[in-house]
Amino acid sequence: METAADFEINYLERFGRDVTAAPPDALQPGMLARVLDxxxxxxxxxxxxxxxxxxxFPARRELAAARALRNGEGMLCAGNVASQAKIRQALKDAERDCRSIVELEDGEDSLSVAFIPLAAVHGSGTVDTVLVMCSRRPGCETLTMQMFARARHLTRAEQNVLARLCAGHGAEEIACLEGIRMSTVRTHIKNVRQKTGSSSIREVVHRVSRMPQIVSALRFGE
Structure with a gap:
């Protein structure tokens, strides 16, 4: 009787695949870096x-903005002494294989950052590197918004108002930022709600915020 292993080998040989060759490593350093971007x-x-x-890329953009986080001669630094102390403590905790989340503040700007210890060898318990995950900045990637707007037949003006709403702006702020009347903002909001079949604009914003944030390849030229 043919075993499962025999079946697999015969199947692969039948389709001309070299069963002795090691599978290609899809996550080579260059590919992994592009995935992370x-x-x-x-x-x-x-x-x-x-x-x-x-x-x-988002981390490099965060560091370049030099707000809550910045790059100090190759070292991760905060915008003030208090936040820098939090980073040092989080690194000490990571060395003891403890995860932590800290809130970094710089004036009116704030950022949530998670520190996740990574062992040199899986299961060894010896930590040698730390993965730092930053919270997403408010708003939505332009390409995601454009694709959503096109699929729902939103006008450019309606798309702009929705983007402002997703960034956390209120109607009065939007009117000021877009240079339009409040009544026009309300009309755009009503049209967005109707075209998307949503019961409220909050529902629309929630739907957009949950969409995959598709980023444009053009950003890498920044």
Whole structure:
């Protein structure tokens, strides 16, 4: 009787595949870096001293903005002494294989950051690197918004108002930012709600916020 292993080998040989060849490693460093760049949360890999080993695109953008987080000669730094102390403590906790989440504040700006210890060898318990995950900034990626708007036949003006709503702006702020009347903002909101078949604009914003944040390849030229 043919065993399951025999069946698999025969099946692969029947379709001309080299069963002795090792499967290609799809997550080689270059590919993995590109995958991480497509994640809409800032991700950094640190050693236990806080030196930055890798940062994906959102993290690089966060560091370049130099608000709650910044790059200080290759080291992860905060915008003030109090937040810097939180980072140092989180790294100490990570060295003891403890996860933590800290709130970093810099003036009116704040950022939630998770510190996740990574063992050198899976299951060894010896931590040598730390994964840092940043909270998403408010708003929605432009390409995601454009695709959603096109699918729902929203006008450019309606799309702009929805983008402002997703960024946390109120109707009065939107009127000021877009240079339009409050009555026009209300009309756009009503049209967005009707075109998307939503019972409220809050529902629309919730739906958009849950969509995959598709990023444009053009951003890498920034």
């Amino acid at each position: 497509e994640i809409d949360h800032g991700l950094l890999l640190l050693d236990l001293t806080g030196r930055i080993l890798h940062a994906n």
